[in-house]
Amino acid sequence: MTTLETLSRWLADAPENEHLEFKEAKQQYDTTKLLRYCVALANEGGGHLVLGVSDRRPRQVVGTQAFQNRGEVTARILEALRMRVDVQELQHPDGRVLVFTVPPRPAGTPLHHEGAYLMRAGEELVPMSPDQLKRIFSEGGPDWFDRPARAGASAEEVVALLDTQSFFDLMQLPYPTNRDGVLERLAKERLIERKPDGWNINNLAAILLAKRLDAFSPELARKAARVVIYEGANKLTTRYDEPQPQGYAVGFEKLVDFVHSSAPRNHFVEQALRDEVKMFPRQAIRELVANALVHQDFEATGQSVMVEMYADRLEVSNPGLPPIQVERFIDEFRSRNERLAELMRRMRVCEEKGSGIDKVIHLAEVYQLPAPDFRTSETRTTAVLFAHRDFADMSKTDRIRACYQHCCLKYVSNERMSNQSLRERFRLPESKTATASQVISATRTAELIKPDESDTTSTRYARYLPFWA
Structure with missing residues (x-):
């Protein structure tokens, strides 16, 4: 139950996100908008829609006259969405507040209003992409990382397909003296599983350790990070366009080195250091690429992490929208793929939780670069590092x-x-x-x-x- 104390805490601290929405609605509120927000909140795990509170900070109670008959609006929502939403009235000293508590959707069942499957994207409600719907419909089945990339493989095929030497090096473990020891360790990490007809290599093992992703399947081959280098500030002339064929962990440093070496020089910092300096700091590239690999939506088909270098900027993008607002990247952390992130941290490919973006921003300041930009589109999240620009420009x-x-x-x-x-x-x-x-x-x-x-x-x-x- 929402209390006045809860409301006071929301007014003071809570930002709007996919679980909390404020609307003034001083006189009335459109029922269609109400239904659409209920759908979006339910599709993203449930939350609260609060009427009678100012949209913008500092938030204040302004009072609302909307939906005087709570039983009627509850019945209207139930009829339209087949979902019971609790509607609570709070009598705040500054006015009447209505709180709609929306439950999460059932597993495997996205909700819609008049055929629109909705979700939050910043301040807007947008349709869910086909890949997002596909992911919801597949709930209850095996996790993407546990699905087999290769079933019934022999011990020889496991070692031939996966870069096991790099795995033990990255984990800082001694390489076993025999193949059984290698397989035993991979099985302990839940990367392979023994079956009656051989070994199942799962998607997690392949995406991290594959010697070549295209040796597994076209689907995994399309997950390879792709590097594109353009001649100017637009896409008209392409100088380089190739996927990185290795698994993310085993090919990570090579990928970062290539991108860094391809960057233009930062003559402004060179003048101070009297040494050759690339425009984009290697550590910043490392953090952004690692973030994109870890936080991508693996259920999105036909899409991959993209590293695109222009004459005046570097763009690193991944399929999927972030679970937190882009403005909160520096202080909040919520991983879409915690199992992948945990293993990549142990392999020292990515940083501890939440420590990457602040490093990128710090390096942009040190290298006298404009502030990086973090953007979302309908299906992708993009981080942009800009080349040097004087304050006046x-x-x-x-x-x-x-x-x-x-x-x-x-x-x-x-x-x-x-x-x-x-x-x-x-x-x-x-x-x-x-x-x-x-x-x-x-x-x-x-x-x-x-x-x-x-x-x-x-x-x-x-x-x-x-x-x-």
């Missing part, structure tokens, strides 16, 4: 994004952003204090940062927090 959007990310980076480091720290991030002299203040003001207007009022109320010495802190 940055757009207003670039500056706001950099200010917000700098504020987040300071916060997760137990520090606070100030005018001075932002000037240092942009390499601006003290004479540009007013310019930094304008960027801070624009970022506040975008509701991405807020003053840290616990520190000081002085404008001159103001410190700032991310909006979610």
